[in-house]
Amino acid sequence: MRSPADPHKPNRIHPIALRARVALFVGFFVFGVNGSSWMARMPTVRSTFDLSEPQLGLLLTTMAVGSLVSVVFSGTIVAILGTRITMRLAGVLIFVSLMTMAAALMLDMLGLFISALLIVGAAGPLVNIPLNVSASDVSRALEREIMPHFHGAFSAGAVAGSGLAAGAARLNIELAHQLLVVGVLGPVTMIVIARTATALSDQDELLPDSAIRAASADTPEQIDKPARRSNLEATKSSFQVWREPRTLTIGLLLLFSSMSEGTANAWLAIVVVDGVGASEATGALAVSVFTSAMMVGRFAGPGIIKRLGRPRTMVAIASMSIFGLILIIVIAPIWAVMVGVVAWGLGVSLSGPVALAAAADRKNGAAARVSVVTSFGSAGQLVTPPLLGRVAGAVGPRAMLWVVVGALLATIVLSPAVRPESSEKN
Known part of the structure; x- marks a missing residue:
């Protein structure tokens, strides 16, 4: 370039x-x-x-x-x-x-x-x-x-x-x-x-x-x-990307990372209130802390990605989220839970931006690839609420978070897929 x-x-x-x-x-x-x-x-x-x-x-x-x-x-x-x-x-x-x-x-x-x-x-x-x-x-x-x-x-x-x-x-x-x-x-x-x-x-x-x-x-x-391009060519191209292994792998990565972010948005307050025994106000505060940590992580993201590269960034942030989740699951004091919430928010902050940037590496067909990858993220958001609701009913809201730990381990396995690809390639 x-x-x-x-x-x-x-x-x-x-x-x-x-x-x-x-x-x-x-x-x-x-x-x-x-x-x-x-x-x-x-x-x-x-x-x-x-x-x-x-x-x-x-x-x-x-x-x-x-x-x-x-x-x-x-x-x-x-x-x-x-x-x-x-x-x-x-x-x-x-x-x-x-x-x-x-x-x-x-x-x-x-x-x-x-x-x-x-x-x-x-x-x-x-x-x-x-x-x-x-x-x-x-x-x-x-x-x-x-x-x-x-x-x-x-x-x-x-x-x-x-x-x-x-x-x-x-x-x-x-x-x-x-x-x-x-x-x-x-x-x-x-x-x-x-x-x-x-x-x-x-x-x-x-x-x-x-x-x-x-x-x-x-x-x-x-x-x-x-x-x-003609409408027919555009439509044909948008469906052809569903057969690209790299695009589908990035989609799976976003699906698992979306489960993590979606769980925090939908269940974090309940985990803090029902699982930890804190007040409703503290549960709302935890959600605010998580969102603020995500914001900080995203504004710091370009420097981190430049230093580590995309795949190692994905490994690092997933590891940070796993650390935060383990704190929330196994340690009772509310201060430790809040530290875990910060680590979880910082860790989940870059998975979406990195996955979408990787999907759009090649300008030709970028919209179609972003659409495919986003569909996996939407599927994750669709599946997460009922799935985790059943798990929480069986084992409790804190233990439910082990499912999210498993999803984040999957993002580590899939992280090589976000390695930059030449935008000139067709």
Whole structure:
């Protein structure tokens, strides 16, 4: 890859890449806020519809089903429509879903709320894939492994969204009213930034045709500009990647790492309250500590990856998560549990960014590969709640975490798959 410091070759792509990087930071942050700002108020949803704990878990599985169905086709959608239009389409779907949620809460209609969850679940991959493909393109243009920074922005948005939800609850603001505000500001922001955020991925729509034709083979515009393909070719290509061993292996890696992150999001508070005997406030604090540790890990990630490389980074972070989980499982004092939560959060922080960056190594077909890998992550999120619910019922919430330790050991075995692959390879 050409050095950006080479004085003999023009570097006209970097201003576009820098603007795209800023827009992507905003996009990832808003994506984090959109989800966490209402999920942090699940007790309100439970009380509104008078749901038991198992019923609430089943309700949340609805969103995972929508995500899993969507992710199978999202690579094809991105290949046909492009990242910019897909992201704007997702913004519209998020707006519709959050407005539907608000209406369902106001009217006390559980069926309408379930429909909203299906829509928001389907919208997730249509935001996630364009964001990650575009982030990979920016990383490639800037010749820096900065994917974790973008995911750090998502974690920062999740922390901000949780804080927003806590503040709204403290001020007795109805969740429906909160959704009416967030459901407008978030999607509108996503739609507005889509053009700049996807500038490198959909570059033929940003630059005039004359500029593209005039670009020499040495300019980044010519190197990075995706070739236009027919809808049939795009669809065919998006399904062919399902036969690539490396892509499937990365997908399995993300499936197991998603089990770890999903378990923390869904079960950590219960582990701390029921397993350790702490208060509900302490359980909520543990979730906040975990999310904050993930955010810190993601912003520190590029330096770690640069020093260790991707495969050794995966081994190191999985080992750290395993250490944290063992502390939570076997040591009773709450301070030790919190140390374990920090180690778990730091450890799980980079698995997703590294896996998605590896899936997008080759620009040709990057959206399809990210879609395939993301589908494995969605499958992990779909399977984890009912699976661990059964295990927790049999052995208790703390011992249940040994299943997550096993999943993390699997990511260590699969870690060689994320070794960088030439983006020039077809």
